[in-house]
Amino acid sequence: MPYVNIKITDEEVTREQKQRLIENTTQMLVEILDKNPATTHVVIDVVPTDNWGVSGKTVTELRNPG
Incomplete structure (x- = not known):
């Protein structure tokens, strides 16, 4: 029984x-x-961009650097 979780x-x-x-x-x-x-x-888990981080920053910050 495979279980795949996509985020x-x-x-x-x-x-x-x-x-x-x-x-x-x-x-x-x-x-x-x-x-x-x-x-x-x-x-499929849909994660708010404020809750996903890359390189010490949220995805929200990375998408809107201003």
């Missing part, structure tokens, strides 16, 4: 894009690892 920032990701991530991730596990799609779980 992305909350920067205008559409419902359709999330659906494609789930479909394609599931299909990748079927093709590469021969996993059953009925027991493959994909979870």
Whole structure:
């Protein structure tokens, strides 16, 4: 029973894009690892840019340096 957790920032990701991530991730596990799609779980966590840091700064700061 594979479990995949995808974390992305909350920067205008559409419902359709999330659906494609789930479909394609599931299909990748079927093709590469021969996993059953009925027991493959994909979870997408959408994280506010204030809660995601890179190089000591939040993504909010990096996107809006002014």
